[in-house]
Amino acid sequence: MKALEYIPGSTLLHKTNPIIKIVAAFLITAVCFITTNHFVILGILALTVCLAAFCRSGLWALRVLRSLCILSALLFVVQALCTQQGEVLFILPLGINVTLGGVLFSALFVLRLLACALPLALVFRVTKGIDLANALHKNLHVPYKFAFAISSAMRFVPDFIDEMHEIKEAQTARGAELDSRNPFKKIRLLVPLCVPLLLSGVRKAQSAAISAELRGVSLRS
Amino acid sequence: MLKFENVSFGFGTGKQPLLNNINFGLAAGEFGVLLGENGAGKSTLLRLCNGLLKPQSGTITVCGNSTSAEKTSLIAKSAGFLFQNPDRQLCQKTVREELEFGLRLHGKTDELSSECDEILEEFGLNPDDDPFSLSSGMRQYAAIASVLVCRPSLLLLDEPTSWLDATQTKTFLSVVKKRQQSGTAVLMITHDIKLANRAATRTFTLQQGQLSA
């Protein structure tokens, strides 16, 4: 699944000024951190999913949430065990208390994380990197160099993911058991793959910088 | 060795399939060359051969194993695959480690040094070079060598000569021909008609989802 890729389209959200979209996403992020009400954040999440559905990405939004859930579940458990506040709900073996305060606090924490990530991912999905760069430069007077750097970085994310996928395929085709179900085996096999990925990343960045310079963007000053 | 029976495949549902009801087989010692325009689906067909992609209908068998039933990492023991871009396959610090890495994945640790030396010699590779600092032709050689060293009984090559110069292409062809004559089945994608004519015992052309011999 491609989390940060631009998908062309002609919905209202696609046509909205990139600045408005980015500012809105940051406002949502701010609200998530200011409020301490779980239901407000849940509402924001639901609203974001609806917005995504409105630009034909509803399924995508749910899939992003699902894949973030694994990380969230982990964070939730760790937080809930580490925060000791209020009434004790039950006691785990080894005498670890699970408290009401801990559970509520970690739920808030995880919900905030999800509610911040999804709108930003949605912005990237409906905004072309170069449009964002142009808008940042024109409307917010961000120096073009920075705006250009941001949009280029965005463009590389899906490339990076595709490349990782290809490298995984190539190593599987050599007989590495990356298609095994055992997560420990997989992690051990994935380590050597970081080398080609990093190298090609560096190489790509270099050639992108050179071609930008050749076209008159001065990056070194 | 390799057999396609009524195989169809397409990316995404609803659209017209990229490969439509393909039937063909390749026996031991045959050198098949696959021709076709850009985007005809040649690389896709090759990915189907070792199970990186699974057919939507029909069956593909490699040395008696159905690709739908077996994991790619297992099929890899009999099918060597060279990607269009060698940088994707290389992942070790020296050329020798690169070759040994492949052998180890196949559990062939006792054959390490002798096999490697022979192949390094054939391609004129220096075992201590860093694969990523080599010229693109030599990098391709390193990738090819790391596939050949495992002695696969089916060789799948995706545009192996696009990074090689004329002399390197000749060397490459003679090495692969030698393998073919000792019983390896080869399926090679290329845009080079001259090379195709020199190498092939059979040629296939992929056009609008159909394969013609």
Ligand SMILES: Nc1ncnc2c1ncn2[C@@H]1O[C@H](COP(=O)(O)OP(=O)(O)OP(=O)(O)O)[C@@H](O)[C@H]1O
């Ligand atoms: N992962 C993918 N998802 C969706 N579409 C894909 C994917 N990979 C390839 N395609 C599409 O399938 C078609 C065939 O691709 P393929 O790489 O098999 O062509 P090819 O014959 O190897 O071309 P070339 O000669 O350029 O290597 C192309 O139109 C490509 O856009």
Ligand SMILES: [Mg+2]
């Ligand atoms: Mg191809």
